[in-house]
Amino acid sequence: MATPNFTVHHLQIGQGERIPWLLEELEIPYKLVNYQRSPLLSPPELKSKHPLGASPILEDHTDPSNPITLAESGAIVEYIIGKYANGKLALGPSHKNFADYLYWFHFSNSTLQPAIFRRAMLRGAIPNSSTDARYLGADGRVKNALHHMNNRLLSHKWLAGDEFTAADVMTGWCLTTMRKFEPIDLTEYEGIQAWVKRFGERQAYKTAMGKSDPNIDLEETSGVKGPAPIELFTKAMAGKM
Ligand SMILES: N[C@@H](CCC(=O)N[C@@H](CS)C(=O)NCC(=O)O)C(=O)O
Incomplete structure (x- = not known):
């Protein structure tokens, strides 16, 4: 599998921290772009990345013919685990839990x-x-x-x-x-x-x-x-x- 080409956009002091944490656990490399709150919500540079302008946002450019921009931390976590980690850190249907x-x-x-x-x-x-x-x-x-x-x-x-x-x-x-x-x-x-x-x-x-x-x-x-x-x-x- 090609090495993932991820950029994670993270609004500091916020739930975006979930994605770097997950990627460190999975030992998947990523580029991290941090944004400061302005003064409380997202600055314009982050807003321009997605219609809702909320963090986290994952850009996946692993396959240049199919670039993905994904928001919603739960969706991003499932996407990474399902597509790049073989289900690691998730429990599948056959697991008792x-x-x-x-x-x-x-x-x-x-x-x-x-x-x-x-x-x-x-x-x-x-x-x-x-x-x-x-x-x-x-x-x-x-x-x-x-x-x-x-x-x-x-x-x-x-x-x-x-x-x-x-x-x-x-x-x-x-x-x-x-x-x-x-x-x-x-x-x-x-x-x-x-x-x-x-x-x-x-x-x-x-x-x-x-x-x-x-x-x-x-x-x-x-x-x-x-x-x-x-x-x-x-x-x-x-x-x-
Ligand atoms: N349900 C979304 C919520 C995203 C969200 O609201 N993120 C906050 C950070 S804690 C944010 O970006 N707030 C700034 C804004 O909406 O301008 C998720 O899980 O990713």
Whole structure:
């Protein structure tokens, strides 16, 4: 097979970090283009790469007669694993944990991340949100999702079971870098704490983060209390910018 010719476009402090992490795990070479937030969203150079202008974006020029531009981190992860990694880091239909793999692969983008983001928006939008039923409902959903994940990780080393998979790659950022947008204290989630520590020790994760976001303090983003929130984002959620 031809060596992959990948360019990964990554908006710093964001979920685009999943793709360099996956590629480091798979030992697939890639060119990485990092973009800074401007001031919170994508700068024009990144917007011009795809109609939605959101990160990550993968350009695959391996086959010059069929250049591919792909967005959606989940789609990119599946594309790379399916087309270039022989299914490595995925569990196939014959694996006993196939259903677990699919479930936890989709959990981050379909349940956890939207719940966390909804809570951030409601807290910003509703004055005195801590007593507001809409905020409390959103907060309950986040806590429910975290407890669910925590229970899974108290009895399994990785989300899909015994093996580290792309489900862990998809979900890692929600409990690390994403906490710069919405604080999550992990004190009562010991299973999640241990899992964050486990993947944080993987060389591929450290290498990818060093390339994609060298200014992020990994001790802070993977710590129990989490990093300080980005003030500009908190202001934006409150409609103050
Ligand atoms: N569902 C998409 C979401 C992509 C997304 O919203 N990315 C954020 C980074 S965390 C972004 O690029 N935001 C800036 C913008 O939309 O201008 C995925 O999984 O890739």
